[in-house]
Amino acid sequence: MARPRRTVLEYRSYELPADFPLMVLTGDRWHISPIPGKHLHFHNCLEIGICHTSGGTMIFDRQQVHFSAGDVTCIARNVPHTTWSDPGKGSLWSYLFLDPEALLGRAPLGKNAGLPDTGRFLSDCHLLLTQKKAPWAGTLVNQIIEEMTRCAPGYQICVKGLCAALLMHLLRAYGQEENEGSYDPYIQVLAPALDYIHEHYMQEFPQDTLASVCHLSPTHFRRLFREQTGTSPLDFLHQTRILKSCELLRSSEHSVTTIAGMVGYNSMTSYNRHFSKAMGCTPTAWRKTAGDHPRPSLLTFTGWTEAEVIEPQEEDK
Numbered sequence: 001m002a003r004p005r006r007t008v009l010e011y012r013s014y015e016l017p018a019d020f021p022l023m024v025l026t027g028d029r030w031h032i033s034p035i036p037g038k039h040l041h042f043h044n045c046l047e048i049g050i051c052h053t054s055g056g057t058m059i060f061d062r063q064q065v066h067f068s069a070g071d072v073t074c075i076a077r078n079v080p081h082t083t084w085s086d087p088g089k090g091s092l093w094s095y096l097f098l099d100p101e102a103l104l105g106r107a108p109l110g111k112n113a114g115l116p117d118t119g120r121f122l123s124d125c126h127l128l129l130t131q132k133k134a135p136w137a138g139t140l141v142n143q144i145i146e147e148m149t150r151c152a153p154g155y156q157i158c159v160k161g162l163c164a165a166l167l168m169h170l171l172r173a174y175g176q177e178e179n180e181g182s183y184d185p186y187i188q189v190l191a192p193a194l195d196y197i198h199e200h201y202m203q204e205f206p207q208d209t210l211a212s213v214c215h216l217s218p219t220h221f222r223r224l225f226r227e228q229t230g231t232s233p234l235d236f237l238h239q240t241r242i243l244k245s246c247e248l249l250r251s252s253e254h255s256v257t258t259i260a261g262m263v264g265y266n267s268m269t270s271y272n273r274h275f276s277k278a279m280g281c282t283p284t285a286w287r288k289t290a291g292d293h294p295r296p297s298l299l300t301f302t303g304w305t306e307a308e309v310i311e312p313q314e315e316d317k
Helices: 099-104 118-124 135-150 154-178 191-200 209-212 218-229 233-253 256-261 268-279 281-293
Strands: 009-014 022-025 042-045 048-049 056-060 063-067 072-075 081-085 095-096 126-130 298-299
Touching: 009 154, 009 233, 022 135, 048 135, 063 126, 072 135, 081 256, 099 118, 099 154, 118 154, 118 191, 126 154, 135 154, 191 209, 191 233, 209 218, 209 233, 218 233, 233 268, 233 281, 256 268, 256 281, 268 281
Parallel strands: 009 042
Antiparallel strands: 009 298, 022 095, 042 081, 048 072, 048 095, 056 063, 056 081, 072 126
């Protein structure tokens, strides 16, 4: 009997600005296709999206939900998902990608009375907030987008305040659905390994450690990791290290050699080789041109670079 085919996941990795780890994707080009995607995907950071026009369907693993204009989604870094618009439509979206703990610090997002665990929220949250039930969501997201787009004096302080308010509201919504028993947390078998890499990428550790935190045998873990992500655990680790080193190259005055050690490379030869493979140039060359980048780059193992651009329908214009 043939083995059932596993769902293939795409890993989309965003290099957030080190000094202000929040990226906004907005404008007329972010229309979602009405054709369902072939793969689910997941990110290396928190995704918050707002639908501006039309409607469609979103999949969180086994859950299928319908969205409409004005709805807001909040998807944690380890939750596979995909989105498509209603037939004949091209829903227009804007997205926030952020690292809340790096943006606001761990203290504001620490343990708060009556709120769920922040670590769990940032790892498995997947919320669809309708405009009718959560009007605050669209208001706050749109305000953040406007501030980030205009960049008026003091905008970063304003954005931090808005993000703190938004995240507190999201934690409340996440906790309410848990308490009501309507929230079915996505339990991805590889999530513990992804979290471990996120926290310990700068350290040396055997791959068997990743298998152990997932309660899998090393052989089964490596096979499952490649089947679901299209890459090996070791390549995923190098990808994470290179992204972190990009943040340091852009925002600090540390030497390239020091940065290599800070992200886990004891050999400059190894660091240069992996950096060139991911970024297409050496760390030194990348640092010299980093300031010329109009926006942070997007790295991926599968070639995804931007939302599919389609012509908007008449009613969407």
